[in-house]
Amino acid sequence: MERVTVSRLAIIGAGTMGAGIAQVAAESGYEVRLSDVGEDFLEKALGTIRKFVGRKVEKGEISQEVCKENLNRIKPTTDLTAAVAGADLVLEVIPENVEMKKNLFRKLDSLTPLETILASNTSTLSITEIGAATNRAQKVVGMHFFNPAPVMKLVEVVKGEKTSEETVEIASGVCQRMGKTPIVVRDIPGFIVNRFLGLLYNEAANLVYRGVASPEDVDTAMRLGANHPMGPLQIADLAGVDVVLAALEAVYAATKEERYKPCPLFAKMVKQGKLGRKTGEGFYRY
Numbered sequence: 001m002e003r004v005t006v007s008r009l010a011i012i013g014a015g016t017m018g019a020g021i022a023q024v025a026a027e028s029g030y031e032v033r034l035s036d037v038g039e040d041f042l043e044k045a046l047g048t049i050r051k052f053v054g055r056k057v058e059k060g061e062i063s064q065e066v067c068k069e070n071l072n073r074i075k076p077t078t079d080l081t082a083a084v085a086g087a088d089l090v091l092e093v094i095p096e097n098v099e100m101k102k103n104l105f106r107k108l109d110s111l112t113p114l115e116t117i118l119a120s121n122t123s124t125l126s127i128t129e130i131g132a133a134t135n136r137a138q139k140v141v142g143m144h145f146f147n148p149a150p151v152m153k154l155v156e157v158v159k160g161e162k163t164s165e166e167t168v169e170i171a172s173g174v175c176q177r178m179g180k181t182p183i184v185v186r187d188i189p190g191f192i193v194n195r196f197l198g199l200l201y202n203e204a205a206n207l208v209y210r211g212v213a214s215p216e217d218v219d220t221a222m223r224l225g226a227n228h229p230m231g232p233l234q235i236a237d238l239a240g241v242d243v244v245l246a247a248l249e250a251v252y253a254a255t256k257e258e259r260y261k262p263c264p265l266f267a268k269m270v271k272q273g274k275l276g277r278k279t280g281e282g283f284y285r286y
């Protein structure tokens, strides 16, 4: 499927998603330059990757040699110019802030040859808008991986208004080589998965907020009545209540559709620091 051969990736942003994507890319044979603004972020990311890849050796899934080869394919650097030099595809994985992303894309546009594909892992922002910050909108595409990236099989490949078919095909080919299933989606707020999840989170939180049922009962209803593997509030706690709120706010701001208006309970919980698993309490206590 890859008409243009992609062999070297630059991943910009080494947080939760950047580290996971770097791991799966290196395991799939890509040479990866992983970049962040500080050495400490890169060290943390590499520590996480070493831990997860090391576990595969312990479980006998891969040899020590393969583990070493995979890890050696990841080259960390805080120097953006060095990170993108020779990259066939640059994937941006920095925080979900449109001005930050546009700024970075402007830089990437000036640092890389025009044929280099510039991709974004954004969950909710417009690829068309991000692409407009460059002189190569046809080469700008969304590659929305899910958390944890090494495990989750789906990638939403987002086609901005000006993204070319060839760019979509190349990005989809890269996802497939990483063992993922890409789906192509037009550039609408929240794409597909977050539009559905947003509605589920919102309805579940509204039921709790109105005193209709407890979080446990709402989740039990969806697990046993709809056969969902996890209840929506369990997923919200896992993803982070702040992350859920931000995603709903972004989709609501872009669509103005009432159904995406965040349930007030989310903002209340964020104020109280009840962000889910990461703070020890969300809809549940951990």
Ligand SMILES: NC(=O)c1ccc[n+]([C@@H]2O[C@H](COP(=O)([O-])OP(=O)(O)OC[C@H]3O[C@@H](n4cnc5c(N)ncnc54)[C@H](O)[C@@H]3O)[C@@H](O)[C@H]2O)c1
Residues within 6 Å of the ligand: 012, 013, 014, 015, 016, 017, 018, 035, 036, 037, 038, 041, 093, 094, 095, 096, 097, 104, 121, 122, 123, 124, 144, 145, 146, 147, 239
């Ligand atoms: N966490 C999730 O569940 C999830 C899932 C899918 C998509 N996303 C999307 O992925 C993106 C990243 O999310 P995350 O959860 O990994 O965030 P994160 O905060 O864990 O990581 C972001 C990293 O980017 C770095 N960074 C900031 N500015 C930078 C710059 N100019 N250059 C290089 N590095 C920079 C930060 O230091 C940080 O290490 C966001 O767009 C988010 O919406 C997140």
